[in-house]
Amino acid sequence: MNIRESVVSKVTSFPTLPYMAQRLLSLTNDPEADLSEIGKIVQYDPALTANVLKAANSAFLGFSKPVESLTEASFRIGTNWVFQIAVSSLIYSNLRVPAEGYELSGEDLWRHSLAVALMAENLCSLLKAENAGAVFTGALVHDIGKIALSEFVAEEYETIQKVVTKNNFSFEEAEEKILGVGHAEVGAIIAENWRFPKPIVDIIRWHHHPEGTEEPTVGIDIVHVADSLCLMQGLGIGRDGLQYRCNNDSILRLKLSNDLIEVAFSQVVSSLSNFEDMFTDKPVPNKVRM
């Protein structure tokens, strides 16, 4: 078995997401879906409900009277917020695992994913892009391939790094050369196994190479640029560091200006720390109604 085959066989045995999680994530891709549908799914998962309420009651949102139900949370903070918290919480509980081959702790990987999701959401809103739900979710899971590829990267790290330095390859291109597959492709295979909607699979697959797809979308461009910006800024990065490229065509297609990018940065860093606070341990209100 060559390395690529070993990787792919590992990927097919990668843990599955809980059924509720798959349903919720699938819904994020449907712009026609009534956002209250999300509440209907969340309410059957007590841990998820507790997390949403905990986040809604975090100091950052600062309500004097505690939020005690999902309906109330939707009413007070908006369904879009409930959705973002629910999806983030889902990924936080299921995918906050280390990728040691990249020297990424679970917290680092989570922080990077959250930063890219918030940056992507910010760009969606500044550019008035459609289907922001799928873009947010795609951004949140764009690096899941690193979890599965981690042990192979750990074994071949010296060789991969040599190829990066000698050939001016990006870290992902060097993964492909040495392991036969890069973390973006591995992530896309996992997402396909989890039956994620195609737009999310495409965002994962092309997040380092938007030029590779025959069907370019705004979502792929946005997540590619958001990821590049967060890597550049050092938000939750590992030893692969800043050894990636940002495709200029994506920037041109999105018509991004320097000022717009910097404004997005200043906003994302503030919301990142607010979001991180939400996921640290805070008391859940006693009377939780579902």
Next chain:
Amino acid sequence: MALKIVGISEIYVSKNPTDELVAHSLGSCIGLTVYDPVAKVGGMIQYMLPLSKIAPAKAKDKPGMFGDTGVPELLRKVCDMGASKERLIVKAAGGSELLDQNNLFKIGERNYLVLRKILGINNILIKAEDIGGNLSRTLKLELSTGRVTVKSAFGGVIEL
């Protein structure tokens, strides 16, 4: 030894000799250390963007987010704590970029240019620096000695 983490947009000053100030994962951000070896007062900033004009309200709330507001604020704070501007030893790290970055956001390079400009106005020279490239760096300042180190993925630990 008390480790004080200086996060993005934060400024920290101290005269406690047991403190070690650390800025983790500097990419295009600049981490700057200042230290007065006589008063044994030191400080650190990790700023992310060069100029505050893009978000003046944010700059008021968090001056450490921008080079043009954060660096003067750091200098003011260490001087308020007893440091003398003339004696300050200033060292910098960060300002990295992605591979072949020739597009819109040369934030790392611009962050560094702003630093040179502000220190120039204040007649302060950078004593040592580790700037640019595609590295992620961790910068540390020991308050007891003023020792500054930079750790990076494949450069190991170097002393500035």
